[in-house]
Amino acid sequence: xxxxxxxxxxxxxxxGQEVILRCVPISNHLYFYWYRQILGQKVEFLVSFxxxxxxxxxxxxxxxxxxxxxxxxxxxxxxRSTKLEDSAMYFCASSADKNYGYTFGSGxxxxxV
Amino acid sequence: xxxxxQMEGPVTLSEEAFLTINCTYTATGYPSLFWYVxxxxxxxxxxxxxxxxxxxxxxxxxxATYRKETTSFHLEKGSVQVSxxxxxxxxxxxxxxxxxxxxxxxxxxxP
Numbered sequence: 001x002x003x004x005x006x007x008x009x010x011x012x013x014x015x016g017q018e019v020i021l022r023c024v025p026i027s028n029h030l031y032f033y034w035y036r037q038i039l040g041q042k043v044e045f046l047v048s049f050x051x052x053x054x055x056x057x058x059x060x061x062x063x064x065x066x067x068x069x070x071x072x073x074x075x076x077x078x079x080r081s082t083k084l085e086d087s088a089m090y091f092c093a094s095s096a097d098k099n100y101g102y103t104f105g106s107g108x109x110x111x112x113v
Numbered sequence: 114x115x116x117x118x119q120m121e122g123p124v125t126l127s128e129e130a131f132l133t134i135n136c137t138y139t140a141t142g143y144p145s146l147f148w149y150v151x152x153x154x155x156x157x158x159x160x161x162x163x164x165x166x167x168x169x170x171x172x173x174x175x176x177a178t179y180r181k182e183t184t185s186f187h188l189e190k191g192s193v194q195v196s197x198x199x200x201x202x203x204x205x206x207x208x209x210x211x212x213x214x215x216x217x218x219x220x221x222x223x224p
Contacts, residue, residue, distance in 0.1 A: 006156075033211070033212075035212075035214075041216075042214055042215070042216040042217060043157070043202060043204075043214040043217070044214075045211050045212065045213075048211055056211060091156060091157060093157075101145075101147055101159050101162050102159070102212060103159070104149075104156050104157040104158070104159075105156055106155055106156035107155075107156040107157075
């Protein structure tokens with residue numbers, strides 16, 4: 001069964017550093033997403049991406065965040081200057097049809113120290 | 114905006130017990146409904162879904178029925194196993210909108 005692949009599985013970074021979280025969506029999917037889950041809390045929407053541009057973003061997705069699809073396969077989330085409160089599990093997801101259900105990756109656990 | 118409410122956890126059951134995790138929603142349109150499961154240390158996996166009223170989603174012994182009249186999508190399983198221990202998330206997507214997740218319900222099944 002096709003999978004969404006995320007790397008790395010765990011990243012530790014110092015406060016103020018830039019991090020890039022990487023995702024390889026399912027190849028024929030057209031919609032891409034990032035969600036995050038702070039430990040023990042709910043899953044929160046960050047951003048959706050379609051047709052090479054952001055289609056929607058939440059209040060969480062401020063100027064320190066950016067997304068990119070640098071080639072035909074990767075989908076990245078960049079956090080420019082990490083803060084302690086950015087520590088969370090970040091999930092990438094993709095879908096062929098927004099109403100069908102997303103396929104999530106296994107997540108990247110980001111720890112900011 | 115759209116929202117999803119789930120029963121408070123954690124839920125602790127003995128093996129072979131009956132499971133119900135309640136989920137209710139509010140939505141402006143006619144959403145599709147989902148249950149996702151997160152096993153310890155892993156990502157989110159789609160467990161089951163339903164796209165219209167009275168549809169029943171089922172997978173791995175779990176079932177949930179889309180009840181439009183009560184705006185509910187309760188998850189049930191007749192006989193839980195230790196391997197079902199996980200966090201369960203109810204979610205919806207209203208056509209053209211992004212997913213909205215409930216807060217999650219942690220299930221612990223004891224042998």
